């Protein structure tokens with residue numbers, strides 16, 4: 001991904017270490033419901049402490065963490081982007097992309113990390129959002145990158161997307 005240091009720093013700053021947000025996060029709960037313990041799972045944009053990863057590992061899931069820039073810590077697997085996964089989830093990550101170009105690069109990177117038939121699960125909270133999201137445009141972009149198997153629903157004030165990569 002071709003991003004400047006300033007772009008990466010701006011996105012890094014969106015992370016919070018508050019366990020209150022972690023307890024409320026919907027995406028890890030959906031991972032619990034949909035995944036099997038033998039699935040290879042990636043937390044993409046896990047934040048410096050990778051708190052969801054710890055919780056899911058405690059429940060027996062096989063999860064590794066990835067982040068970038070100043071948010072990389074010993075929690076992150078330096079080889080995370082060299083493998084493919086059954087499930088990649090991104091909790092409060094897509095909404096903090098700071099340009100449409102960055103959004104597209106991030107989605108393309110995630111698609112390369114999925115096996116055919118693998119699932120990309122993410123939320124799009126109403127706030128914060130760094131760019132204007134048009135849901136129909138986002139669906140079009142997702143279908144160009146991942147294929148047409150896209151499920152989306154509103155849950156409270158967030159959109160939840162489950163995208164299955166085409167074979």
Ligand SMILES: C[S@@+](CC[C@H](N)C(=O)[O-])C[C@H]1O[C@@H](n2cnc3c(N)ncnc32)[C@H](O)[C@@H]1O
Nearest residue numbers: 012014015045046047067068071091092093106
């Ligand atoms: C708002 S925080 C969310 C952290 C965590 N997922 C959570 O639910 O609390 C967004 C995180 O995504 C990371 N991030 C955003 N875009 C990314 C990208 N393209 N590659 C790697 N990490 C990314 C940021 O660095 C930041 O740590």
